[in-house]
Amino acid sequence: MLTAPFEFRRASTVNEAADWLQQGTEVKLLAGGHSLLPLMKLRLAAPAMVVDISGIPELHGVIAHDGVVTVGAMTRHVEVVKNPLILAEAPLLSQTAAVIGDVQVRNRGTIGGSLCHADTAADLPAAVLALDAQMVVSGPDGVRKIPASEFFVAPFVTALGPQELLVAVEVPSMPSDAVSTYLKRPHPASGYPVIGVACWVGYGGATVRLAITGIGPTVFRAAEAEAYLAAHGLNSSSIGEAARLAAVHAPVEDDITGYKRQLVSVYVSRALQHTAKGKN
Amino acid sequence: MPEVLTTVTMTVNGQRVARSIEPRVLLVHFLREELGLTGTHVGCDTSQCGACTVLLDGEAVKACTVLAVQAHGATVTTIEGLEGTRLHPVQEGFWAKHGLQCGFCTPGAMMTAAYLLSQNPHPSEAEIREGLDGVVCRCTGYETIVRAVQHAAALMSEVSETSGAEDVD
Ligand SMILES: Cc1cc2nc3c(=O)[nH]c(=O)nc-3n(C[C@H](O)[C@H](O)[C@H](O)COP(=O)(O)OP(=O)(O)OC[C@H]3O[C@@H](n4cnc5c(N)ncnc54)[C@H](O)[C@@H]3O)c2cc1C
Numbered sequence: 001m002l003t004a005p006f007e008f009r010r011a012s013t014v015n016e017a018a019d020w021l022q023q024g025t026e027v028k029l030l031a032g033g034h035s036l037l038p039l040m041k042l043r044l045a046a047p048a049m050v051v052d053i054s055g056i057p058e059l060h061g062v063i064a065h066d067g068v069v070t071v072g073a074m075t076r077h078v079e080v081v082k083n084p085l086i087l088a089e090a091p092l093l094s095q096t097a098a099v100i101g102d103v104q105v106r107n108r109g110t111i112g113g114s115l116c117h118a119d120t121a122a123d124l125p126a127a128v129l130a131l132d133a134q135m136v137v138s139g140p141d142g143v144r145k146i147p148a149s150e151f152f153v154a155p156f157v158t159a160l161g162p163q164e165l166l167v168a169v170e171v172p173s174m175p176s177d178a179v180s181t182y183l184k185r186p187h188p189a190s191g192y193p194v195i196g197v198a199c200w201v202g203y204g205g206a207t208v209r210l211a212i213t214g215i216g217p218t219v220f221r222a223a224e225a226e227a228y229l230a231a232h233g234l235n236s237s238s239i240g241e242a243a244r245l246a247a248v249h250a251p252v253e254d255d256i257t258g259y260k261r262q263l264v265s266v267y268v269s270r271a272l273q274h275t276a277k278g279k280n
Numbered sequence: 281m282p283e284v285l286t287t288v289t290m291t292v293n294g295q296r297v298a299r300s301i302e303p304r305v306l307l308v309h310f311l312r313e314e315l316g317l318t319g320t321h322v323g324c325d326t327s328q329c330g331a332c333t334v335l336l337d338g339e340a341v342k343a344c345t346v347l348a349v350q351a352h353g354a355t356v357t358t359i360e361g362l363e364g365t366r367l368h369p370v371q372e373g374f375w376a377k378h379g380l381q382c383g384f385c386t387p388g389a390m391m392t393a394a395y396l397l398s399q400n401p402h403p404s405e406a407e408i409r410e411g412l413d414g415v416v417c418r419c420t421g422y423e424t425i426v427r428a429v430q431h432a433a434a435l436m437s438e439v440s441e442t443s444g445a446e447d448v449d
Pocket of ligand 1 (some may be wrong): 099100111117190328
């Protein structure tokens with residue numbers, strides 16, 4: 001399948017990419033291309049101009065400083081899986097990237113592309129939301145940071161302005177006692193999560209984070225379950241009630257049969273059990 | 281809209297090639313139609329089946345989901361470039377263990393297997409299955425493909441033992 005014709009540009013700086021975005025024509029940024037190209041091949045997208053951002057040095061690299069890991073937007077899933085800094089400081093991100101698609105997809109797809117595409121069923125939004133990450137965004141008005149909790153607005157819609165691009169994701173380091181799990185139920189055909197639960201427990205159990213993707217219109221936090229677990233501790237007797245709270249409060253739509261809430265309950269429970277096992 | 285041609289240069293199977301192409305040409309089309317390397321197959325054309333897998337700078341990718349312009353300056357290895365002076369151990373493995381039936385997915389399966397073994401020379405059976413997750417065999421001949429990769433891994437460690445290279449278990 002051929003895409004519609006387009007003009008092709010390679011940006012070498014963030015400003016250059018931003019300039020192309022201000023052209024007014026239908027312009028699309030190209031990172032790994034593993035969401036954009038399939039859409040273009042099906043002619044669901046037909047941008048007049050495609051700007052390859054893979055050669056922009058500022059979008060590459062992973063650094064850790066002052067309790068934050070900064071992951072460049074062009075960091076590919078395979079690099080997120082293996083990067084020693086991410087594995088040490090924010091292992092939940094690596095655990096999540098490890099189960100995206102397949103080997104070939106992980107070799108091309110990027111963290112920035114996945115987050116900006118904002119597919120309801122993407123895996124990484126759950127991890128960045130559970131980790132309270134900040135999106136570092138650059139545009140005509142300079143650089144600003146958007147918390148993950150405000151970034152995912154609707155299916156395929158983010159808080160990114162039309163002329164902005166994501167430069168990096170800032171992930172606060174997890175505490176040294178943190179235990180984390182990413183558990184997904186892959187769709188049997190697509191491999192995308194029908195539901196994906198990202199969770200971690202740390203600071204002696206005082207902090208519990210649960211973020212759920214795939215099943216709602218956007219990724220969401222199970223705040224009631226988190227609060228319950230922080231108050232009662234993560235143990236075999238608290239997990240059932242936490243899973244029930246997560247299911248009751250889940251913002252799922254079109255759930256006449258109750259299947260989605262049932263999945264929330266079962267997967268939150270399993271993810272918490274797995275996390276509790278890893279806890280000493 | 282008239283398309284502006286773009287010049288693409290890359291090294292394919294050790295040979296430097298340059299062509300003027302439309303930016304929308306996919307890497308798999310470039311390989312098959314511009315270079316005549318028809319060993320790389322187009323199966324689903326929707327990024328699912330992995331029949332088009334090639335190595336891009338040594339990494340397995342689906343060539344139907346990469347624009348040729350994205351491979352500008354890169355090194356590409358296709359199934360035609362897998363063997364050196366003799367068959368690659370993965371090819372030997374597929375031969376010895378009947379790793380193919382109709383053969384359609386075989387180029388992609390072999391390239392994915394070669395990538396797996398380059399990353400992990402001694403994979404467990406589970407790791408082989410996980411490593412081949414991105415390849416669909418329409419004959420469902422997965423069992424023999426797994427055996428073929430196990431055979432290839434064994435051949436590769438024999439070679440590295442006899443050549444005196446350190447074999448890490
Ligand atoms: C077969 C297959 C299976 C997959 N399975 C899964 C799965 O199980 N789970 C999952 O989560 N994902 C899955 N994916 C999607 C994959 O993770 C994609 O790589 C990812 O969604 C997009 O990343 P990309 O770098 O390829 O982005 P691209 O396709 O290049 O871009 C996606 C969108 O984001 C925009 N964009 C990219 N980078 C930036 C930036 N820095 N700033 C602003 N906008 C930007 C682009 O303009 C485009 O609109 C799958 C994809 C395929 C093909």
